[in-house]
Amino acid sequence: MTQRELDAAGITDPSLRAAYTRCRLLNARHGRTYFLATRLLPADRRPAVHALYGFARWADDIVDDMGTDATAAERAAALARLEERLRQALTGAGPSAEPVVLALADTAARYAIDPAHFTDFMASMRSDLTVTDYATYDDLRAYMHGSAAVIGLQMLPVLGTVTARARAAPHAAALGVAFQLTNFLRDVGEDLDRGRIYLPADLLAAHGVQRDLLLWSRRTGRHDPRITAALRAAEDLTRAVYREAAPGLAMLDPVSRPCIRTAYVLYRTILDAIAADGYAVLHRRAVVRRRRRAVVAADGLARVLAARLKARGAAAHRAPPVPSPNDVRSRSAKEAG
Incomplete structure (x- = not known):
């Protein structure tokens, strides 16, 4: 399948084909x-x-997965090398x-x-080396402009x-933010292990939650109603951003729309799984059940087929009519005369 995608995109250079294949493996x-959603795009x-x-x-792995022995200075140097390349x-x-x-x-x-999107992305990656929490949602949104909104752009x-x-x-920017907020909510525990909290401090404080309480819950495995209330508020905030993003789905090319709609539904389903898991x-x-993922993917595939059939029908409608034999004979007679 990889080769067909590269052929369809007109990517023929061997080094480029190998590079794109590497990226595909990272995605998979x-x-x-x-x-899964990307599979619904035209090849x-x-x-x-x-x-x-x-x-x-790749950039995110430099920040988080270089190994426990890597220092902040080493991570910063690796990010700087990547940005220069x-x-x-x-x-x-x-x-x-x-x-x-x-x-x-x-x-x-x-x-x-726009190259500025990549510059903004790298700036947010650098901030992850030193910033461990965000006082307000506005502060978090400023970070997510580079880490998520520009991905949509x-x-x-x-x-x-x-x-x-x-x-x-x-x-598109809002959808990138909605996806990242979903990941932040799903990965609260893992991020806390790295010393980071991506939920706004003022949202947590409104429910009586601070870092120490989160650490206690993570360490002991015990629940606290204040944490549950704060996480539910974070879910509500995230769903509001999905609503902000939703009108953009209809603005996409019809052949791309099923892919992004499927991603939209699947990521929102992660919120459902979080709530269902208390x-x-x-x-x-929290994990979305495989059967649920398959149902959403099947719906996306049906929408892809419908969009492609519609596109082919529109193309056929725009094509010049094929002349009938009578038209050809009539034109030939006029030219001969």
């Missing part, structure tokens, strides 16, 4: 929900999405030896993606729109 391994657009995801994942690749200074950077730069050139040129891109952009995210990760 680490972003199961995202990868020629999937490599670009894999490249965008692969680069984001990206700058050189985007400005045409030369192809990168780093596969994810090579694929990303090619995607950015093919779809004319990077995707828009790849997905295509039926409206002016500027009109769809705020909704908001126990400090103790275990």
Whole structure:
């Protein structure tokens, strides 16, 4: 399937094909929900999405998964090297030896993606090295502009729109934020182990929750109604951002729409799983059942087939009519005369 996608996208250079394949593997391994939705895109657009995801994942791994012995200075140096390689690749200074950077730069050139989106993303990645919590939701939104909103903005040129891109952009940015807020809520315990809290301190404090209480719950496995209330408030906040994003679905190219709608439904379903599990995210990760994922994916596939049939019908309707034999004979007689 990988080769067919690369062929459909017109990616023929062997080094680029290898780079895009690497990004696809990162997506399949680490972003199961995202990868499943991406399968619903037309084949020629999937490599670009894999490249965008692969680069984001690569940078995130530098921040979180270099190993427990890696110091903040070592992580910062690795991020700086990555950013410099990206700058050189985007400005045409030369192809990168780093596969994810090579694929990303090619995607950015093919779809004319604003380089500022990558600059903003790297700024948020650097902040993760020093910032461990956020006082207010506004503070968190400022961070998420670079870590999540710009991902939605990077995707828009790849997905295509039926409206002016500027009109769809705020909704695409909101969807990126909604996805990340969902991950923050699902991963509260794991993030706490890394010393970070991605839920706004003022939201937690409104329910009597502070870092010490979260650490106690994580350590002991015990529940506290104040934590449950705060997590429920975070869920409500996240659902509000999904509502902010929803109008953008209809603004996408019809052949891309089922993919993003499926991601929208699957990520929102994570919130359902968190609530059904009693908001126990400090103790275990909420999981969407495989059957539920399959149902959503099947619905997405049905929508893909419908969109493609409609597109083919519209193309056939626009095609010039095939002349009948009588038309040909009549035209020939006139030309002979």
